[in-house]
Amino acid sequence: MIYLDNNATTEPDKNMINAVMEVACQWYGNPSSSHYYGQVANDLLDQNRSTVAAAVGCKSNQIIFTSGGTEANNLALNNKNIICSAIEHPSILNTANHKTLCRVDSNGHLDLNHLEDLLKMPRHNQVCLSVMYANNETGVILDPSLEINKLKAKYGFVYHVDAVQAFGKGIDLALEDLGADLLSLSGHKIHAFKGTGALFFKDPSLVSNLSFGGSHEFGLRPGTENQVGIASLAHMCDKITNNQFYQSRLQNVATLRDELETKLADISVVNGNIDHRLPNTTNLSFEAIADVDVFVETLSDLGVFVSGKSACSTGLAKPSVTLEAMFGAADPRLHNSIRLSLSVNTTATDVELACDLIREAVTIICS
Ligand code: PLP
Numbered sequence: 001m002i003y004l005d006n007n008a009t010t011e012p013d014k015n016m017i018n019a020v021m022e023v024a025c026q027w028y029g030n031p032s033s034s035h036y037y038g039q040v041a042n043d044l045l046d047q048n049r050s051t052v053a054a055a056v057g058c059k060s061n062q063i064i065f066t067s068g069g070t071e072a073n074n075l076a077l078n079n080k081n082i083i084c085s086a087i088e089h090p091s092i093l094n095t096a097n098h099k100t101l102c103r104v105d106s107n108g109h110l111d112l113n114h115l116e117d118l119l120k121m122p123r124h125n126q127v128c129l130s131v132m133y134a135n136n137e138t139g140v141i142l143d144p145s146l147e148i149n150k151l152k153a154k155y156g157f158v159y160h161v162d163a164v165q166a167f168g169k170g171i172d173l174a175l176e177d178l179g180a181d182l183l184s185l186s187g188h189k190i191h192a193f194k195g196t197g198a199l200f201f202k203d204p205s206l207v208s209n210l211s212f213g214g215s216h217e218f219g220l221r222p223g224t225e226n227q228v229g230i231a232s233l234a235h236m237c238d239k240i241t242n243n244q245f246y247q248s249r250l251q252n253v254a255t256l257r258d259e260l261e262t263k264l265a266d267i268s269v270v271n272g273n274i275d276h277r278l279p280n281t282t283n284l285s286f287e288a289i290a291d292v293d294v295f296v297e298t299l300s301d302l303g304v305f306v307s308g309k310s311a312c313s314t315g316l317a318k319p320s321v322t323l324e325a326m327f328g329a330a331d332p333r334l335h336n337s338i339r340l341s342l343s344v345n346t347t348a349t350d351v352e353l354a355c356d357l358i359r360e361a362v363t364i365i366c367s
Helices: 014-025 036-056 069-077 112-120 147-155 227-242 244-263 292-301 321-327 348-366
Strands: 063-066 081-085 099-102 127-132 158-162 182-186 197-201 281-285 337-341
Touching: 014 227, 036 063, 036 197, 036 227, 063 069, 063 227, 069 127, 069 158, 069 182, 069 197, 081 112, 099 112, 112 127, 112 147, 127 147, 147 158, 227 244, 244 281, 244 348, 292 337, 292 348
Parallel strands: 081 099, 081 127, 127 158, 158 182
Antiparallel strands: 063 197, 182 197, 281 337
16 A cells, blocks of 8 residues: 555654553653652653754743644634634634635745735734645645745734644744744644644743643643653654654655656646645646546555545535635636645655556546
């Protein structure tokens, strides 16, 4: 099987699983308990928080552990008046807050002129601008020249970045240059366990509780911590920050993705800007295909796992919100495009075989 759906989720790292077994089996104390077992658990939690903070580029007391990217996004936006891009993840678009959507262009970049028009509009409350670092379906970086930070200096909004797809993929997020006040990340996109994530917050006053209880996570996200999940996230953050071999594997992913695109260039076209995007993602449109669901199913039967829409929207009849915002509702690319997302585990053989099988799928469908 060839797994090319790593933006949906990644294979848990084998070394990580071995490392966190010790936390699961031996150091299972409650970090809030005052006895020795609790204290060891609490020390581990502190260590893991500083490892994640080092990977993000912030202080330890600016990281809240969450159950994933969805919760981090929900927590970041709670009780705020939002402007966000039209191609955000449902964990942004479906929150209850009042939202104003900003357009993107056909390259998948944020329309900065439209954003400035929206920011100029009079409002009673301070605005929170929420923009994903990179899109989950195309991989395109929404604000590659960091213009939002300049607009922030001019208009003074709170800036939330959904970095779920960008974090840990070999891109330097440079928190300072980004100007982010809040930033979300998710463990299962970087080979840690599902149900793990974190929210960076510049200042506690920027976070409004979603849940209520004890003083865990600075009182901002109460509940006994998911020690094993947190250890898995921290293990991967340590690899991302300190393991040169892992870093070189991350750098190789873009080469494989580019090879894949080159091999399929005669039957497909890349959707979105190719110069500013995640190293692991491509979104390809195939003129010969009329129904993306049939294409994804045929590929699955042949042992190649890709995505036609984002995993969270699969099963819904509606086509990709991202491609619709980029190209308009009538564009055929909404019905003939697939996302291929690689990881450090993808090999050159995987790419070669995947390309052959994609050709075979097109032939089967068109015959
Ligand atoms: N944000 C983006 C851009 C995503 O792609 C996803 C998941 O696909 C999420 C948020 C949600 O993350 P999680 O699955 O950890 O809840």
